[in-house]
Amino acid sequence: MGRVIVVGSINVDLVVTADRLPAPGETVLGGRFAQHHGGKGANAAVAAARAGASVTMLGAVGRDAFGEVALEALSAEGIELTRIRRVDEPTGVALIAVGPRGENQIVVAPGANAELRPEDLGLDGLAGRGAVLLANLEIPMPTVTAALRTAAEAGARTILDPAPARALPSDVLAIGAILTPNEHELTVSIGNDDPVSALAELTQRHRGAVIVTQGPAGALLAHGDVRSRSPGFVAPRVVDTTGAGDTFAGVLAACLAEGRDLDDAITMANGAGALAVGAPGARQGMPSRGELDSFLATAERALSEED
Numbered sequence: 305m306g307r308v309i310v311v312g313s314i315n316v317d318l319v320v321t322a323d324r325l326p327a328p329g330e331t332v333l334g335g336r337f338a339q340h341h342g343g344k345g346a347n348a349a350v351a352a353a354r355a356g357a358s359v360t361m362l363g364a365v366g367r368d369a370f371g372e373v374a375l376e377a378l379s380a381e382g383i384e385l386t387r388i389r390r391v392d393e394p395t396g397v398a399l400i401a402v403g404p405r406g407e408n409q410i411v412v413a414p415g416a417n418a419e420l421r422p423e424d425l426g427l428d429g430l431a432g433r434g435a436v437l438l439a440n441l442e443i444p445m446p447t448v449t450a451a452l453r454t455a456a457e458a459g460a461r462t463i464l465d466p467a468p469a470r471a472l473p474s475d476v477l478a479i480g481a482i483l484t485p486n487e488h489e490l491t492v493s494i495g496n497d498d499p500v501s502a503l504a505e506l507t508q509r510h511r512g513a514v515i516v517t518q519g520p521a522g523a524l525l526a527h528g529d530v531r532s533r534s535p536g537f538v539a540p541r542v543v544d545t546t547g548a549g550d551t552f553a554g555v556l557a558a559c560l561a562e563g564r565d566l567d568d569a570i571t572m573a574n575g576a577g578a579l580a581v582g583a584p585g586a587r588q589g590m591p592s593r594g595e596l597d598s599f600l601a602t603a604e605r606a607l608s609e610e611d
């Protein structure tokens with residue numbers, strides 16, 4: 305079983321579906337309200353655990369009811385939580401509107417997530433050779449940098465899901481983690497609005513692999529001047545795309561930790577992302593390893609039957 309350490313955010317998601325998403329300044333009447341478990345870090349941790357990894361989560365929640373609910377949900381997935389900090393700030397909350405094609409708008413109050421400091425990480429003895437450390441950008445950048453650097457120096461493989469979109473400082477790029485931006489995050493990460501030249505610039509300044517996620521279109525793997533495409537999968541249902549990127553990152557980490565090569569891990573992460581969008585909330589549609597394996601087996605058969 306591969307070992308994955310996730311350093312990232314833990315939120316509670318307050319979600320309303322609507323026939324269309326509001327424009328700035330507009331109010332639309334929505335459908336039912338639902339509370340879901342969320343946070344890009346915690347979502348990725350769940351995706352990795354369901355894919356079969358042994359997962360440790362490093363993050364922070366408040367000493368409030370949302371903090372309890374969030375930790376109970378992670379514990380139920382078998383995720384190791386002994387290094388989670390409880391702080392005086394409230395647990396992170398995301399306000400999410402979901403439109404008719406599963407698209408969303410999200411505003412996050414980071415709360416406790418913003419309190420996670422580099423000195424809270426305690427990565428000694430945790431992130432070593434064979435482990436994969438995955439971080440995202442809903443926590444402070446110095447904490448992300450320290451986590452990636454410590455893990456890389458200890459011989460662990462590192463992944464940075466640069467979400468939500470932020471410019472990536474050169475000391476982060478110097479670490480050489482695998483990056484998993486979507487197209488928007490790619491352009492923001494390097495400050496260049498054109499995705500093609502942004503990718504060229506990023507792969508010049510960053511010595512690790514860059515995997516640009518493209519939803520149903522799959523993913524583009526770029527390393528230096530080399531590019532290769534990993535085709536996506538048609539999602540059986542699209543209900544809510546919230547958490548699809550987190551699923552991709554978590555499953556990628558789990559598959560690399562179990563020793564699969566990058567191409568194989570990307571295929572599995574693409575498959576998991578296609579399944580994740582099939583149910584409401586960020587985590588409900590994330591597949592178990594069995595569900596993922598049988599989905600991929602069917603998808604491959606469908607391809608070879610067409611051939």
Ligand code: RIB
Nearest residue numbers: 315342343344398547586
């Ligand atoms: O990526 C989806 C997540 O972003 C949601 O769960 C929400 O909490 C925000 O962090």
